Amino acid sequence: MNDPILIVGGGxxxxxxxxxxxxxxxxxxxxxxADRLGGAPIxxxxxxxxxxxxxAKDAIxxxxxxxxxxxxxxVHTGTTxxxxxxxPGDFTAQLSDGTAVRAGAAILATGxxxxxxxxxxxxxxxxxxxxxxxxxxxxxxxxGRGVRCPSDGRKPxxxxxxxxxxxxxxxxxxxxxxxxxxxxxxxxAMEIREELPDCHxxxxxxxxxxxxxxETKYYWRSQEEFKVKYIKARIAEVTSDGQKLIVKGEDxxxxxxxxxxxxxxxxxxxxxxxxDNKTIASTFGVALEPHGYLARGNSYGNMAExxxxxxxxxxxxxxxxxxxxxIGQGHAAAISALGLLGAARAIA
Amino acid sequence: MPxxxxxxxxxxxxxxxxxxxxxxxxxxGHWSTFIQSRVxxxxxxxxxxxxxxxxxxxxxxxxxxxxxxxxxxxxxxVNPDFNPRFWIYLVxxxxxxxxxxxxxxxxxxVSCNKCTTIxxxxxxxxxxxxALSHWLELKGxxxxxxxxxxxxxxxxQVIRRGKIEDGRTIRRFFERTGQALQQDxxxxxxxxxxxxxxxxxxxxxxxxxxxxPRTRDWSRARAAIEEYVHDQHAAQRQALGLDxxxxxxxxxEGA
Numbered sequence: 303m304n305d306p307i308l309i310v311g312g313g314x315x316x317x318x319x320x321x322x323x324x325x326x327x328x329x330x331x332x333x334x335x336a337d338r339l340g341g342a343p344i345x346x347x348x349x350x351x352x353x354x355x356x357x358a359k360d361a362i363x364x365x366x367x368x369x370x371x372x373x374x375x376x377v378h379t380g381t382t383x384x385x386x387x388x389x390p391g392d393f394t395a396q397l398s399d400g401t402a403v404r405a406g407a408a409i410l411a412t413g414x415x416x417x418x419x420x421x422x423x424x425x426x427x428x429x430x431x432x433x434x435x436x437x438x439x440x441x442x443x444x445x446g447r448g449v450r451c452p453s454d455g456r457k458p459x460x461x462x463x464x465x466x467x468x469x470x471x472x473x474x475x476x477x478x479x480x481x482x483x484x485x486x487x488x489x490x491a492m493e494i495r496e497e498l499p500d501c502h503x504x505x506x507x508x509x510x511x512x513x514x515x516x517e518t519k520y521y522w523r524s525q526e527e528f529k530v531k532y533i534k535a536r537i538a539e540v541t542s543d544g545q546k547l548i549v550k551g552e553d554x555x556x557x558x559x560x561x562x563x564x565x566x567x568x569x570x571x572x573x574x575x576x577x578d579n580k581t582i583a584s585t586f587g588v589a590l591e592p593h594g595y596l597a598r599g600n601s602y603g604n605m606a607e608x609x610x611x612x613x614x615x616x617x618x619x620x621x622x623x624x625x626x627x628x629i630g631q632g633h634a635a636a637i638s639a640l641g642l643l644g645a646a647r648a649i650a
Numbered sequence: 651m652p653x654x655x656x657x658x659x660x661x662x663x664x665x666x667x668x669x670x671x672x673x674x675x676x677x678x679g680h681w682s683t684f685i686q687s688r689v690x691x692x693x694x695x696x697x698x699x700x701x702x703x704x705x706x707x708x709x710x711x712x713x714x715x716x717x718x719x720x721x722x723x724x725x726x727x728v729n730p731d732f733n734p735r736f737w738i739y740l741v742x743x744x745x746x747x748x749x750x751x752x753x754x755x756x757x758x759x760v761s762c763n764k765c766t767t768i769x770x771x772x773x774x775x776x777x778x779x780x781a782l783s784h785w786l787e788l789k790g791x792x793x794x795x796x797x798x799x800x801x802x803x804x805x806x807q808v809i810r811r812g813k814i815e816d817g818r819t820i821r822r823f824f825e826r827t828g829q830a831l832q833q834d835x836x837x838x839x840x841x842x843x844x845x846x847x848x849x850x851x852x853x854x855x856x857x858x859x860x861x862x863p864r865t866r867d868w869s870r871a872r873a874a875i876e877e878y879v880h881d882q883h884a885a886q887r888q889a890l891g892l893d894x895x896x897x898x899x900x901x902x903e904g905a
Contacts, residue, residue, distance in 0.1 A: 460695075502695050504743075510714075522712075522771075529698070529711050531743055553690065555715060555739050556748060557658060560690045 306331045306376070307639050308395050308405040310383055310582075313341015314625045315617025316411030317365040318632030324374040328640060331395075331403050332369065335578070337380045339366045341413055342618075343625060349443035349493065351625060352485050353519060358444065362625075386586050390612030390642060407612045407639040410596060411632060412582055414573040414618040417468025417476070425464060425569060426540035432547055433540055433567045436463075436483065439490050449494050449501075451566050458501055458565035461494055462549050463487045464537050465507045469572035478593055480572030481622040484511045487570045488520040488530065495528040504531045504564075506551065535560065540567050573622040586613055595621045606635035614638050659685055694744035696891070701741050703889030704784050706777025713738045719765035719775040725758050732758055734765055734775045737782060750791060757783045757795045788890055799826050809875050812865025815858050 307323055309316045312334035320330040336345055340362050343351065348358035369375050378397055385396040386408065395403040419427035419435055426433040431453040442449050451458055465487060469480040484507075491503045510532065512521040524530040535551040542548060546563035553560050575594035576582065583590050589609035591597040596619045599607030606614040616635040617628035663686040669678050701707035713735075720726050720735040732755055740749040759779035766776045786792040794802075803822040807814050824831050844852065865871075884894045 502693075504693075521714075525714065526712050531698075532714065533743060534715070553743075555736070556690070556745060558688050558690050558745075558748070562690070562692060 304329075305392075305404045305406040307636075307643075308333065308383070308386075308393070308403055308408040309411060310334075310408065311341065311411035311413055311617070311619070312336070312339035312366070312369075312377070312379070313411060313413045313617060313628070314343065314362060314365065315413070315619070315623075315628040315632035315635070316341070316409070317362070317369050318629040319409045319411060319616055319636045320369050320375045321365065321372070322633045322636035323640070324369075324372045326640065327374070329374050329376070331376045331378065331405065333378045333381050333383060333397060335380070335382045339369065339377065339379065342416070346416065346437050347441040347444050348437075349440045350489070352482070352489055353516060353626070365629075383585055393612065406643045407614065408586065409606070409632075409635045409639060410582065410586065410588070410608065410613065410615045410619055411617050411628075411635070412576050412578070412596070412619045414575065414622065415577045417480075417571040417574050419467060419569045419571055421474055422467055422471075422569075424539045425467065425537065426542075426547065426567060427569055430540065430542050430547055430567075432458075432565065433569065435467075435569045435571045436486055436490060437571065439494075439568055443490075443493055443497075448497055449566070456565070457498055458494075460564050461491075461501060461503045461566045461568060462537075462547075462562075462564045463491060463503065463505045463568045463570055464540075464549075465505060465510075465570045466536075467569035467571050468574065470508065476572065476574070476593075478572075478622060479511060481511070481513075482624055483570040483572055485513075485516045485520045487568075488512060488524040490568070491530040492520075492524050492528045495530065502531065503528075504533055504562075506533050506535050506537050506549070508534070508536055533560075573618060576619065579619075586610065588613055588615075591621075593621070595619065604638055604641075606631060606638045612642060658688065660688075663688070690745055690748070694746045697741050697744040697746055700890050701778065701781050701785055704781035704886055706774060706779075707781030707785075708777070709771075709773050710738055710741060710778050710781075712771040713742060713773045714771060715739055716770060718768045718770060719773070722764040722768045724760055724762045724764060729755065729758065731755060734759075734779060738773065738775065738778055741778075741782070753786050753791050756786060757792070757797075759783070784886075785890065788887065788892060796827050799823060809872060809879070810864070811862065812868040812871065813863060815862055817855075817859045818862065 306329035309319050309330050309332045312332055316332060317339065320332045323330045338344065343358040343362040344366065350356065351358050351361055354361065370377065378399060378401065382398045383395050384398050386393060388394050391406050393405045393408060395405055397403060416437055419425065423429070427435070432451045434452065439449060449458065450456065465484060468474070468476055469478060469483065487505060491505060494501055494503050510521055534554050537549055537551040539550050540547055541550065546565060547567050548561050549564055549567060550561045579590060579594055579596065587610050589597040596615045597609055598615065598620055599609055606616055608615050614635040616631035617623055665684040665686055666680055667678055671677065698711060701710050715735060717735045720733050723732065723734060725732040731752065737749060737752065737756065756779060759776065761776055763776045766774055769775060783795065787794055787798065800823050803819055803826065804814065807819060821831060887894055
């Protein structure tokens with residue numbers, strides 16, 4: 303009954319779950335395939351997070367340090383789970399580093415994979431060096447180098463951010479809204495305007511989904527304080543005239559085609575299901591939902607359930623998710639796992 | 651099935667050549683009419699800042715194109731081409747040529763301010779319409795509208811004298827808008843005034859018309875107002891990239 307709980311994935315959700323378990327005295331074994339903890343915000347070098355504005359390396363880095371320093375959490379990086387057998391309260395996991403772990407329950411916090419813009423070749427990524435992704439712009443900012451055109455290092459005078467790249471697109475089998483790209487893009491647009499006040503930033507959108515309280519701090523503020531311009535157009539293609547990138551599309555509000563020169567084009571890339579989800583599903587014997595994310599068991603009665611008893615799920619493994627909600631779900635998965643194992647009574 | 655795109659063809663974009671040969675093929679005459687491209691090839695990025703520099707246009711950058719202003723609009727109900735939402739968009743993204751197509755109807759705004767009260771983002775669309783008319787005039791795209799001329803005549807008098815003399819206002823307005831002073835309705839009104847007004851009042855009216863009275867100790871107030879107006883006009887012209895001269899309307903009236 304005192305077996306640890308296996309946590310797969312050391313991003314915000316997994317770190318939160320491990321910390322929550324440790325706080326109530328439960329041991330956790332945290333496994334991550336990457337060679338360090340932190341998940342997407344750390345591995346992809348995010349800059350300032352939504353909605354706190356804290357730097358990712360401080361906020362998520364702090365969560366990593368907290369877990370690293372905790373004697374109740376055993377960390378295996380560069381490691382995957384090869385096999386997982388047993389029943390609730392009595393599972394055994396075989397790790398790729400040769401360790402066998404007895405676990406009472408498992409929490410899958412396996413996250414997502416950034417959309418690869420090469421899958422939308424018409425928007426120029428991989429063809430023109432000055433077509434980049436939101437992740438690359440995050441890295442330009444977090445590295446301190448600033449937003450520059452990769453081709454020659456110049457400061458862009460005009461930037462286009464294309465929304466819904468790898469989201470809401472049946473052509474490439476991605477019907478979902480990735481939920482955070484609108485807010486991330488408005489945030490980056492403001493960062494660009496702050497660093498380069500003479501640079502005009504245009505956001506090409508189908509809809510703007512800066513949901514909930516993000517409306518004021520991101521969408522409204524980007525227009526009212528930072529004069530970011532929003533053009534309702536789904537871009538048809540990004541080409542080049544040899545000097546500038548040429549963004550082509552239809553401005554639907556004016557019913558006119560546009561071909562506008564830009565220095566830098568940014569793809570607001572979406573969140574794909576983790577590329578390893580099929581392996582994860584077969585290893586753990588859990589079901590995937592139709593988009594390829596891990597399927598939730600019960601949305602209301604018990605939090606964080608999967609299709610298999612004793613295995614819980616948290617964060618972007620179940621679909622596009624924000625960092626703060628992933629952290630909340632990590633806590634929820636921890637309490638569900640403890641509840642299953644009767645741990646609360648055992649401690650009392 | 652009707653072709654919807656046909657509506658998008660504008661008469662001014664049709665090109666027919668009496669004599670034209672392309673790659674050895676004779677394409678003269680009506681049967682080979684060409685349609686000029688509708689593609690917008692660049693944005694005028696100065697435009698939003700220019701409108702924002704004029705009174706009423708300050709909050710144009712807030713607009714998110716919900717269309718509440720156009721839905722509420724008194725003039726739009728009569729003339730569907732009068733579309734504040736559309737013009738705000740054109741200014742925001744800098745489609746100057748598209749905006750200039752509507753330059754002759756922008757001034758039709760009746761300032762009912764229904765748009766102002768309904769706008770969820772406090773853009774003040776009515777103010778934007780004023781700023782837009784003003785911008786069109788300053789840039790030389792449209793002549794001054796009659797109501798603008800009247801406002802100037804009126805304001806000029808107040809600034810010069812601290813008072814209005816109606817006869818002078820009417821005379822100046824007609825003069826500047828090229829209208830004859832001998833209007834039937836005006837003559838009739840004058841006749842009736844003479845017939846019905848007390849003699850004392852008539853005498854004062856006549857006296858005022860001749861000597862054009864001014865408010866006592868007005869000169870300092872006038873100087874302050876003129877300086878302010880001059881500065882405002884100069885700032886606006888500078889924001890629009892125009893030379894400072896030709897600004898203040900107060901300098902144009904004779905006496």
